[in-house]
Amino acid sequence: MKKGIAFIVVLGMLLCGCSAGQNNNQTSKTEISVQSQVSEESSEESKEESKLPEPESRDVFAMDTYMVLKAYGNNAKKVLEDAENEIHRLESLFSVKLRDSDISKINSTSGNPVTVNISTRTAIEKAIEIGKMTDGALDITVYPLVREWGFTTGDSDNEPSYKIPDQWLIDWHLGNVGYDRVHLDGNIVTLPTDFEIDLGALAKGYATDAVIQMLDENGIDSALINLGGNVYALGRKPDNKKWTVGIQNPVDKDKMICSLSVENQAVITSGNYERFFEADGKKYWHIIDPKTGYPADNGIISATVIGSSGLDCDALSTALFVMGTEKAIEFCKNHKEIDAVLVTKDMKIYVTDNLTKSITMEDGLTYEEIKR
Numbered sequence: 152m153k154k155g156i157a158f159i160v161v162l163g164m165l166l167c168g169c170s171a172g173q174n175n176n177q178t179s180k181t182e183i184s185v186q187s188q189v190s191e192e193s194s195e196e197s198k199e200e201s202k203l204p205e206p207e208s209r210d211v212f213a214m215d216t217y218m219v220l221k222a223y224g225n226n227a228k229k230v231l232e233d234a235e236n237e238i239h240r241l242e243s244l245f246s247v248k249l250r251d252s253d254i255s256k257i258n259s260t261s262g263n264p265v266t267v268n269i270s271t272r273t274a275i276e277k278a279i280e281i282g283k284m285t286d287g288a289l290d291i292t293v294y295p296l297v298r299e300w301g302f303t304t305g306d307s308d309n310e311p312s313y314k315i316p317d318q319w320l321i322d323w324h325l326g327n328v329g330y331d332r333v334h335l336d337g338n339i340v341t342l343p344t345d346f347e348i349d350l351g352a353l354a355k356g357y358a359t360d361a362v363i364q365m366l367d368e369n370g371i372d373s374a375l376i377n378l379g380g381n382v383y384a385l386g387r388k389p390d391n392k393k394w395t396v397g398i399q400n401p402v403d404k405d406k407m408i409c410s411l412s413v414e415n416q417a418v419i420t421s422g423n424y425e426r427f428f429e430a431d432g433k434k435y436w437h438i439i440d441p442k443t444g445y446p447a448d449n450g451i452i453s454a455t456v457i458g459s460s461g462l463d464c465d466a467l468s469t470a471l472f473v474m475g476t477e478k479a480i481e482f483c484k485n486h487k488e489i490d491a492v493l494v495t496k497d498m499k500i501y502v503t504d505n506l507t508k509s510i511t512m513e514d515g516l517t518y519e520e521i522k523r
């Protein structure tokens with residue numbers, strides 16, 4: 152790792168780990184909830200760095216994770232306050248736990264039409280689109296299985312109770328999975344009976360874009376926001392240098408595998424270390440393969456997607472994780488508009504060609520380029 156790198160969101164991330172670490176007493180052992188890390192420049196630049204003005208900063212707890220919003224500009228304080236309210240508004244629509252959320256209404260009355268907020272509709276529309284694009288690797292109707300494994304995004308009333316479900320239950324729920332069965336007509340959503348959905352794979356990405364749009368509309372042109380590891384770098388730092396965002400080493404939470412130099416981009420990771428439990432010496436994580444009903448175990452342990460839309464990056468990082476090594480590489484080859492960093496179980500790192508100029512690997516690590 153470069154000497155002198157300072158993690159500016161370490162506190163947020165540690166807190167994140169604590170919050171998600173409420174283990175049940177059946178099978179869970181460890182749980183960490185950290186994704187991308189955000190770092191400042193190396194020591195050579197730290198003197199200059201210290202001359203930078205202090206950004207306005209706001210810590211937020213929402214969507215079951217700690218978030219840190221940092222922005223530069225005269226009105227940054229007020230805009231970040233509004234951004235926090237927007238995040239809470241989106242949580243109140245998307246949560247699977249809050250009884251009055253749009254998603255809870257849809258899930259509790261499956262079989263019947265439910266009128267939802269435009270934000271909910273937009274997120275569901277995107278989920279269906281990416282479900283199609285990824286051949287069902289992203290499938291928001293996988294929720295009953297996510298819950299069965301105990302991976303509902305917990306709240307204080309309902310802590311996670313991880314368990315390996317009986318096979319008959321998995322089979323039964325698999326019968327009620329299929330993103331293409333979600334019916335959207337304007338703002339009216341109808342699910343088949345016994346179906347349930349969860350926007351967990353893309354909610355933070357949606358919120359990322361909403362916050363960035365708000366900052367942008369209010370004249371903020373330099374900001375770094377981190378919604379529980381979903382990072383977006385708006386513009387450049389006040390010294391006109393690009394932001395540096397690190398990607399966490401999936402097998403060593405205190406280290407990074409690489410850092411990326413970014414501007415007006417989201418960097419969003421799905422990893423098997425974010426939320427998991429161990430039972431009988433095996434690790435089970437929160438991203439479910441809609442084809443098997445089991446945690447997706449197709450070779451990838453961390454998938455990061457980099458791009459201008461947080462929503463797309465969030466949805467796609469989950470999908471690439473589910474697809475596994477071969478399919479994810481193939482997908483990247485066929486979608487030049489997508490940039491990704493994939494880490495496999497045997498610690499091979501694949502990086503799409505557009506990133507080669509902006510990536511710095513940690514000492515001793517190399518990558519294979521995905522050429523397009």
Ligand code: AMP
Pocket residue numbers: 288289290291292293297302304349350351352353420421422425437438439440441465468469473
């Ligand atoms: P992420 O951390 O963005 O990859 O999202 C993982 C979350 O998405 C999980 O906690 C579940 O709530 C949900 N989820 C798990 N597997 C899938 C899947 N295959 N498709 C859509 N959502 C999923």
Ligand code: MG
Pocket residue numbers: 351352353421464465466467468469
């Ligand atoms: Mg995601």
